[in-house]
Amino acid sequence: MDTIVLKARGKINLTLDVVGKRDNGYHDLRMIMQTINLYDTITVKKTKTPGIRINNNLAWLPKDDRNITYKAAEKFLKEANITSGVYIDIFKRIPVAAGLAGGSSDAAAVLVGLNKLFETHFSKKKLMEIGLEIGADVPFCILRGTVLAEGIGEVLTPLPSLPSMHILLAKPNISVSTASVYKALKVDEITKHPKTDEYVEAIKARNIQFITNNMDNVLEDVTIKMHPQIEQIKQDMLEYGALGSMMSGSGPTVFGIFPSRYKAAVAAEYFKNQCGLREVHVTSTFCKAKREGKRRERRKFKHEN
Incomplete structure (x- = not known):
């Protein structure tokens, strides 16, 4: 090869x-x-x-x-x-x-x-x-x-792998320096931390309501101060039916978890046509367990045939 x-x-x-x-x-x-x-x-x-x-x-x-x-x-x-x-x-x-x-x-x-x-x-x-x-x-x-x-x-x-969920990504027409975000972050001034341990248990229990309601990113406060449009995109996603919305990493991309691909696609059209965002994508979560299961089935099929 x-x-x-x-x-x-x-x-x-x-x-x-x-x-x-x-x-x-x-x-x-x-x-x-x-x-x-x-x-x-x-x-x-x-x-x-x-x-x-x-x-x-x-x-x-x-x-x-x-x-x-x-x-x-x-x-x-x-x-x-x-x-x-x-x-x-x-x-x-x-x-x-x-x-x-x-x-x-x-x-x-x-x-x-x-x-x-x-x-x-x-x-x-x-x-x-x-x-x-x-x-x-x-x-x-x-x-x-x-x-x-x-x-x-x-x-x-x-x-454990999450069930397949519909994801909308919307990146403002800007770029963010990860180094600058972390440099501006004051760790000792963070007052609200994500419920990480509870979140892990929710994933194990496949509690989608907790998962979508408790997404949290301490870097948001820093990046949103630099680029307030990130907060507006989050709010717009929720208004268009997202179960939860948050900035990913140090930003500036905002993602939303939607109950259906159709609702995510409708919101995507809004961000493209009304907001003028150039990079908007409808996708889904990657299920590692499902993919590995398919590989095992293919190997089994080849062996039996």
């Missing part, structure tokens, strides 16, 4: 809490992360010519070592002691700098793809260790699913 094509899925935060700040400037987090079905398409090819070449469908994205997928490939090849070259093609659908881990997911897909292409048989744990050197969200993007993330985001505890 010389070529592999992968789906690099985005994520949303159902909760995001900052519980402390380390001496090195990093923040300690407790958050529940959820993979969604909006994805970038990543094509990875072996090449006879040494080196890493990158192409993507957004002309303004870097194609050199400033690109996170370049860094992922570079670290993997070094770790595996591989001198062959690779070509990476990225077709972006996940909004960039949006709080949806698009870049981290692309890097994760490259690590997974190279592991298969070169048959290096690195474990998922090993890939996640390599990924952590690239970015705090990369290990989660390798693991995927519904996960409690702690530490700087690298201590991951898988949770």
